[in-house]
Amino acid sequence: xxxxxxxxxxxxxxxxxxxxxxxxxxxxxxxxxxxxxxxxxxxxxxxxxxxxxxxxxxxxxxxxxxxxxxxxxxxxxxxxxxxxxxxxxxxxxxxxxxxxxxxxxxxxxxxxxxxxxxxxxxxxxxxxxxxxxxxxxxxxxxxxxxxxxxxxxxxxxxxxxxxxxxxxxxxxxxxxxxxxxxxxxxxxxxxxxxxxxxxxxxxxxxxxxxxxxxxxxxxxxxxxxxxxxxxxxxxxxxxxxxxxxxxxxxxxxxxxxxxxxxxxxxxxxxxxxxxxxxxxxxxxxxxxxxxxxxxxxxxxxxx
Numbered sequence: 001x002x003x004x005x006x007x008x009x010x011x012x013x014x015x016x017x018x019x020x021x022x023x024x025x026x027x028x029x030x031x032x033x034x035x036x037x038x039x040x041x042x043x044x045x046x047x048x049x050x051x052x053x054x055x056x057x058x059x060x061x062x063x064x065x066x067x068x069x070x071x072x073x074x075x076x077x078x079x080x081x082x083x084x085x086x087x088x089x090x091x092x093x094x095x096x097x098x099x100x101x102x103x104x105x106x107x108x109x110x111x112x113x114x115x116x117x118x119x120x121x122x123x124x125x126x127x128x129x130x131x132x133x134x135x136x137x138x139x140x141x142x143x144x145x146x147x148x149x150x151x152x153x154x155x156x157x158x159x160x161x162x163x164x165x166x167x168x169x170x171x172x173x174x175x176x177x178x179x180x181x182x183x184x185x186x187x188x189x190x191x192x193x194x195x196x197x198x199x200x201x202x203x204x205x206x207x208x209x210x211x212x213x214x215x216x217x218x219x220x221x222x223x224x225x226x227x228x229x230x231x232x233x234x235x236x237x238x239x240x241x242x243x244x245x246x247x248x249x250x251x252x253x254x255x256x257x258x259x260x261x262x263x264x265x266x267x268x269x270x271x272x273x274x275x276x277x278x279x280x281x282x283x284x285x286x287x288x289x290x291x292x293x294x295x296x297x298x299x300x301x302x303x
């Protein structure tokens with residue numbers, strides 16, 4: 001299963017009742033943080049999931065409301081006793097951004113491993129058994145959307161394993177995707193596993209205009225977390241000018257992508273009551289949730 005927690009839902013600046021947009025994902029006790037704007041440490045503390053098990057921070061882009069909280073986060077992580085390397089992932093320019101931000105957080109007790117993803121094509125990385133796919137999107141500077149996936153192998157065929165006379169103590173390794181050797185025979189997982197089953201897919205998208213490529217990228221997601229910078233349809237021209245989305249555009253994207261559930265986030269500071277416009281989105285995509293700080297959910301395998 002996969003746990004997700006929407007730490008904050010604000011865009012541009014943190015507000016007294018709304019932290020900046022950030023997502024925490026947890027699987028088997030290890031975690032990934034997506035975006036780290038000013039003040040992210042506070043809802044991170046409030047979520048009570050811990051900080052030391054965070055193995056990677058993914059950045060959608062390098063506007064301040066998505067990266068300015070990094071130095072404090074790194075220092076706090078160091079004070080937690082972490083010594084294992086931390087992975088930082090983002091679009092081109094990550095080295096310069098991290099070097100600039102860490103001027104005020106020097107001498108960390110762990111290494112920073114930087115991974116720069118292209119802004120011209122999709123790419124994939126993996127962290128702690130979680131597969132991460134990126135897609136360049138349409139913002140004012142290079143920006144990425146992310147899909148977090150837990151892939152799932154087929155069911156273990158006990159009868160087939162017995163036919164092949166594979167000792168029971170090897171079954172667990174095969175289920176984990178490892179080859180085993182039995183009496184000089186190499187047994188591969190494919191010999192005892194059925195067709196791959198549907199895993200879990202969560203997509204996170206902020207700071208972009210909608211596109212057909214994005215609809216395909218999020219296709220069949222269990223959860224799609226998407227910006228809704230503006231709720232009022234009269235603000236569509238602002239969304240177009242500033243490369244953001246309205247509630248209705250996010251909902252239409254969710255519908256095209258055939259996702260199971262949509263959470264709206266990254267609200268404009270001027271959008272004081274997102275619930276006032278939530279029916280605009282629900283009229284297009286029924287299973288829409290107005291994101292709120294610390295909204296959390298556990299997503300389980302379907303079968």
